[in-house]
Amino acid sequence: MAGLRRWLAQSLKRQIQATMAAMVCLYALGLGVIAWAGTELAADSFINRQLQRRAEQLHDQLRRGEPPAADAPYRVYLGDQPALPAALQDLRLPGLYELSAPDAHVSVARHPGGQGLVYLLYLPGQDPDLAEYGRAIRIPVLLMLLGALALGLAAALLLARRISAPVLALRAQVEAADLGRPLRPLDRPDEIGALSRSMAQAQARLADYARREQAFTRFASHELRTPLSVMRSAAELIRLAPSRERIEAPLQRLQDAGAQMQAVIELFLQLAREQDLPSEREPLRDCLRRCLQDLTPLRMQNQMRLDGAPQPGDAPGPPVPAALAAIVLSNLLGNAIQHGSDWLRVALDEQGLLIENGRSAGAAPALRKRYGHTIVATVCERLGWHCEYRQEDTRYSARLRFAPAVTGL
Numbered sequence: 231m232a233g234l235r236r237w238l239a240q241s242l243k244r245q246i247q248a249t250m251a252a253m254v255c256l257y258a259l260g261l262g263v264i265a266w267a268g269t270e271l272a273a274d275s276f277i278n279r280q281l282q283r284r285a286e287q288l289h290d291q292l293r294r295g296e297p298p299a300a301d302a303p304y305r306v307y308l309g310d311q312p313a314l315p316a317a318l319q320d321l322r323l324p325g326l327y328e329l330s331a332p333d334a335h336v337s338v339a340r341h342p343g344g345q346g347l348v349y350l351l352y353l354p355g356q357d358p359d360l361a362e363y364g365r366a367i368r369i370p371v372l373l374m375l376l377g378a379l380a381l382g383l384a385a386a387l388l389l390a391r392r393i394s395a396p397v398l399a400l401r402a403q404v405e406a407a408d409l410g411r412p413l414r415p416l417d418r419p420d421e422i423g424a425l426s427r428s429m430a431q432a433q434a435r436l437a438d439y440a441r442r443e444q445a446f447t448r449f450a451s452h453e454l455r456t457p458l459s460v461m462r463s464a465a466e467l468i469r470l471a472p473s474r475e476r477i478e479a480p481l482q483r484l485q486d487a488g489a490q491m492q493a494v495i496e497l498f499l500q501l502a503r504e505q506d507l508p509s510e511r512e513p514l515r516d517c518l519r520r521c522l523q524d525l526t527p528l529r530m531q532n533q534m535r536l537d538g539a540p541q542p543g544d545a546p547g548p549p550v551p552a553a554l555a556a557i558v559l560s561n562l563l564g565n566a567i568q569h570g571s572d573w574l575r576v577a578l579d580e581q582g583l584l585i586e587n588g589r590s591a592g593a594a595p596a597l598r599k600r601y602g603h604t605i606v607a608t609v610c611e612r613l614g615w616h617c618e619y620r621q622e623d624t625r626y627s628a629r630l631r632f633a634p635a636v637t638g639l
Contacts, residue, residue, distance in 0.1 A: 243394035254382030265371045285337040285350050293342040303356035309346030396422040457491045514547030515540045521559040537575040583630040
C-alpha cells in the first residue's frame with residue numbers, strides 16, 4: 231500500500247486517473263444497484279398482476295362451488311384448514327403480501343361462501359417463465375454495466391490526459407527556461423494560464439536580478455577606477471614626500487577616495503540586492519549644488535562656462551536619497567564637463583532637471599554606453615525617474631523627468 235501511494239504521488243496524471251477510475255467504478259456500482267432494484271421492482275409488479283388475475287379466477291371457481299385447484303407454481307389454502315402453513319397464519323386481512331421465508335407472494339381474499347379466508351400462494355422458484363425472464367433481463371443489464379464501466383474508464387484516462395497536459399507543458403516550459411530569454415506564458419484563460427503568467431513574472435524578476443548582479447562588476451569597475459587612481463597617486467606622493475606638511479593633502483585625498491569607494495560599493499549592493507532605499511533625504515537642489523561644487527576643478531580645467539547654477543532661493547526639487555542622486559548627477563555632470571566644450575547649463579524645477587553642454591562640431595558621437603549611462607539608467611529605474619538624451623551638432627542634453635511618486639519616497 232505504501233508503494234502504491236508513492237507511485238501515485240510521483241505523478242499528477244496518475245492521481246487524476248486513479249481518482250476518476252474510482253469514481254467511474256462507484257458510478258457503475260451504483261448504476262448496477264439501480265438496475266438490479268429496477269428489475270426486481272418490475273418483476274414484483276409483474277408477479278403481483280399475475281397473482282391478482284389468478285386470485286380473481288380462483289374467486290370465480292369458489293363462487294361457482296368448484297373445488298379450489300391450482301397448478302405449480304401456485305398453491306391454494308383455505309383459512310379453515312388445519313394444515314395452514316405457519317407463515318400464513320398471521321395474515322388475517324385481505325391483500326397482497328410478499329414473504330421472505332419462504333420466498334413467496336401471497337394473495338389473501340375472503341371466501342365468497344363466507345367460509346373464512348382464501349390464500350393463493352405463488353412460489354417464484356418453481357415458475358419456469360420467471361427463470362427465463364431473469365436470465366433474459368440479467369444478461370443485458372450486465373452487458374450494459376460492463377459497457378458503461380469500459381466507457382467510463384476510457385473517458386477517465388482521456389480526461390486525465392487532457393487535464394494533466396497543460397501541467398506537463400508548464401513543467402517542460404519551466405525545465406527548458408533560460409534566464410537569458412523571457413519565459414513565454416501559456417495562452418490559457420484558466421488557473422493554469424494564471425500560474426504560467428505568474429511563473430513568467432517570477433522568471434523575469436530572477437533574470438533582472440541576475441542582470442543587476444552581473445552589472446555590479448561593470449558598475450564597480452567604472453565608478454571605482456577613479457578613486458583607485460587617486461589613491462595610487464596619493465600613495466606615490468606620500469612615498470616621495472620629505473616632510474609631514476607635504477603629505478597632509480595626499481593623506482586627505484586617500485581618506486576621501488576610500489570613503490567614496492565604500493559609499494559607492496554599499497549603494498551598488500543595495501541596487502543589486504533589491505534592498506530598501508536609504509532613509510536619508512535632501513532636496514535635489516542641494517545635492518546638485520554639492521555635485522557642481524565637487525566638479526568645479528574639472529570644469530575650470532576644461533574652461534567651461536556654467537549657467538543656471540541653483541541658488542538657495544530656487545525650487546528645491548523633490549526630496550531624494552542623497553547618495554543615489556549623487557551618482558546620477560555626478561555621472562551626467564562629469565560626462566557633460568569631460569566630453570563637452572565651451573559651456574554648461576543646468577535648469578531644475580519640480581518636474582525635472584535639464585543638463586546641457588556645448589559640443590564641438592565634428593566631435594565623435596557620445597554613445598550612451600559610454601559615460602556611465604548604464605549606471606544612470608539603473609539608478610533612475612530604482613528612483614522612478616526617466617532619463618532622456620538628445621544629441622545635436624553643437625549641443626548635447628540630458629533630461630531627468632521625476633515621477634509623481636518620487637516626492638513620497
